[in-house]
Amino acid sequence: MSQIIDQFNRSVEYLRLSVTDRCDFRCVYCMSEDPEFLPRDHVLSLEELSWIAQAFTEMGVKKIRLTGGEPLVRSDCDHLVASLGKLPGLEDLSMTTNGSRLSKLAQPLFDSGLKRLNISLDTLNPELFTQLTRNGKLERVVAGIDAAIAAGFTKIKINAVILRGQNDHEVIDLVNFCRERNLDIAFIEEMPLGVMDERKQSRHCSSAEVREIIEQAYTLVPSSKRTGGPARYYQMPDSQTHIGFISPHSNNFCHECNRVRVTVEGRLLLCLGNENSVDLKTIVREHPGDIDKLKQAILEGIKRKPKEHHFGKTDEVQVLRFMNATGG
Ligand code: SAM
Ligand code: SF4
Numbered sequence: 179m180s181q182i183i184d185q186f187n188r189s190v191e192y193l194r195l196s197v198t199d200r201c202d203f204r205c206v207y208c209m210s211e212d213p214e215f216l217p218r219d220h221v222l223s224l225e226e227l228s229w230i231a232q233a234f235t236e237m238g239v240k241k242i243r244l245t246g247g248e249p250l251v252r253s254d255c256d257h258l259v260a261s262l263g264k265l266p267g268l269e270d271l272s273m274t275t276n277g278s279r280l281s282k283l284a285q286p287l288f289d290s291g292l293k294r295l296n297i298s299l300d301t302l303n304p305e306l307f308t309q310l311t312r313n314g315k316l317e318r319v320v321a322g323i324d325a326a327i328a329a330g331f332t333k334i335k336i337n338a339v340i341l342r343g344q345n346d347h348e349v350i351d352l353v354n355f356c357r358e359r360n361l362d363i364a365f366i367e368e369m370p371l372g373v374m375d376e377r378k379q380s381r382h383c384s385s386a387e388v389r390e391i392i393e394q395a396y397t398l399v400p401s402s403k404r405t406g407g408p409a410r411y412y413q414m415p416d417s418q419t420h421i422g423f424i425s426p427h428s429n430n431f432c433h434e435c436n437r438v439r440v441t442v443e444g445r446l447l448l449c450l451g452n453e454n455s456v457d458l459k460t461i462v463r464e465h466p467g468d469i470d471k472l473k474q475a476i477l478e479g480i481k482r483k484p485k486e487h488h489f490g491k492t493d494e495v496q497v498l499r500f501m502n503a504t505g506g
Contacts, residue, residue: 179238180237180238180239180240181237181238181477182234182237182238182239182438182476182477182480183480184448184480184481184483185481185483186483188435188436188483189238189436190239190436190437190438190480190483191238191239191240191241191436191437192239192240192241192242192243192436192437192438193231193234193239193241193242193243193437193438193439193440194242194243194245194437194438194439194440195227195230195231195242195243195244195245195439195440196244196245196246196247196439196440196441196442197227197244197245197246197247197249197252197255197258197442198221198246198247198248198249198251198252198442199215199216199221199246199247199441199442199443200215200246200247200248200251200252201246201247201248201251201276202248202251202276202278202279202313202314203248203276203278203311203312203313203314204311204312204313205276205298205300205310205311205312205339206309206310206312206341207339207341207368207378211312216442216443220443220459221442221443222442222443222444222459222462224254224257224258224261226444226459226462226463227258227442228258228261228262229462229469229472230440230444230458230462230472231262231265231268232265232469233469233472233473233476234476235265235266235267235268236267236469236473237473237476237477238267239267239268240267240268240269240270241268241269241270241271241272242262242268242270242271242272243271243272243273243274243296244258244259244262244271244272244273244274245273245274246274246442247442248275248276248278248279249273249274249275250275250278250279250280250283251279255283255287256283256286256287256290257290259271259273259287259290259291259292260290260291262291263290263291263292264291270293270294271291271292271293271294272292272293272294272295272296273287273292273294273295273296274295274296274297274298274337275295275296275297275298275322276297276298276311276314276319277297277298277299277318277319277322277323277326278314278315278318278319278322279322280295280297280319280321280322280323280325280326281318281321281322281325282325284322284325284326284328284329284331285325285329287329288326288329288330288331292331293331293332293333294331294333294334294335295326295331295333295334295335296334296335296336296337296364297319297322297323297326297334297335297336297337298336298337298338298339299319299320299323299336299337299338299352299355300338300339300340300341300345300348300352301316301345301348301352302316302348302351302352302355303316303345303348304316304317306344306345306348307319310341310344310345323336323359323361324359327359333362334359334361334362335361335362335363335364335422336352336355336356336361336362336363336364337363337364337366338352338363338364338365338366339365339366339367339368340365340366340367340368340383340388341368341381341382341383342380342381342382342383342387343380343381344381346383346387346388346391349365349388349391349392350391350392350394350395353392353395353396353419353421356419357414357417357419360417360418360419361419362411362419362420362421362422363419363420363421363422364409364421364422364423364424365385365388365421365422365423365424366424367382367383367384367385367424367425367426368381368382368383369426384425385423385424385425388423389412389423392421396414397414397415398412398413398414398421399412399413399414399415400412401413401420403420409422409423409424410422410423410425435449435483438480438483440458441455443459444457444458444459444460444462445457445458445459446458446475446476446479448479448480448482448483449483454482454483455479456475456476456478456479456482458472458475458476461475
């Protein structure tokens with residue numbers, strides 16, 4: 179059991195570590211068209227990221243997921259993977275990526291010790307893909323997914339954010355894409371990050387609606403599969419594909435939350451839906467090499483992890499950070 183325990187007796191075993199706030203896409207639900215990125219000196223070096231990861235694993239964190247921004251826009255991300263892969267006690271090292279650079283990088287990442295990938299894909303229509311990502315190319319992402327399969331990744335999960343009136347008619351196509359390749363898929367409800375306006379509220383599509391669409395084509399059987407995350411999984415009797423639903427609005431999973439996030443600025447975020455944070459960058463830079471100081475700050479900080487988020491109340495703007503700055 180982890181030593182990192184909050185005041186509600188939840189033990190933190192999962193760290194989402196953001197590698198960059200930058201990205202080659204500009205997904206409509208994630209960032210603005212013209213985002214401001216952090217100045218370079220605010221961004222943790224790869225050594226600082228590894229050091230923070232080490233403090234967490236020494237205290238019992240078993241899973242680390244690298245995210246961003248787009249982790250693969252940071253050059254030598256595979257070196258970070260190789261260094262984290264050596265941390266004693268780390269059982270599961272994974273990454274969430276938009277897939278645009280996987281054609282080239284899937285093999286080096288796999289060889290460096292990364293074993294699990296989540297790849298985002300919201301549509302199989304090339305024009306809609308470019309519209310939703312504001313500049314992405316679908317064919318590069320599909321080629322990246324196929325390169326990851328060829329490189330040896332076996333537990334690939336596709337992440338799809340479904341928006342009413344935009345890609346909700348593609349739910350079955352996305353399921354079929356995954357069935358053909360034996361991939362899992364998680365459908366994610368859009369989370370109200372950034373400024374919540376009427377347009378965002380009207381495009382909200384609940385997990386229950388997505389499930390109904392799938393059930394018109396396939397029988398869904400509840401599965402016991404858990405990945406340590408908030409997804410609830412189902413299976414289809416004739417396929418290895420698992421279908422997950424991540425439902426921050428309709429299904430509050432806070433009581434079993436076992437995770438924290440560290441942004442690339444070194445802010446330890448205690449909850450996705452809340453601005454509570456602890457500045458680890460200052461500690462790392464003011465006390466280089468002092469891992470006990472860092473651990474102490476993490477243990478102090480964890481006492482402030484809130485009981486739950488408040489995403490259910492869509493009329494309340496709770497969080498003004500965009501997802502790329504948070505580490506999705
Ligand atoms: N760039 C990588 C990617 O897109 O997979 C990793 C970072 S991205 C922020 C991580 C995940 O967060 C993606 O699956 C993305 O679809 C999801 N995401 C971004 N903004 C979101 C939002 N407002 N609500 C729900 N999911 C969101
Ligand atoms: Fe980039 Fe991922 Fe955000 Fe899309 S969801 S803009 S790919 S960080």
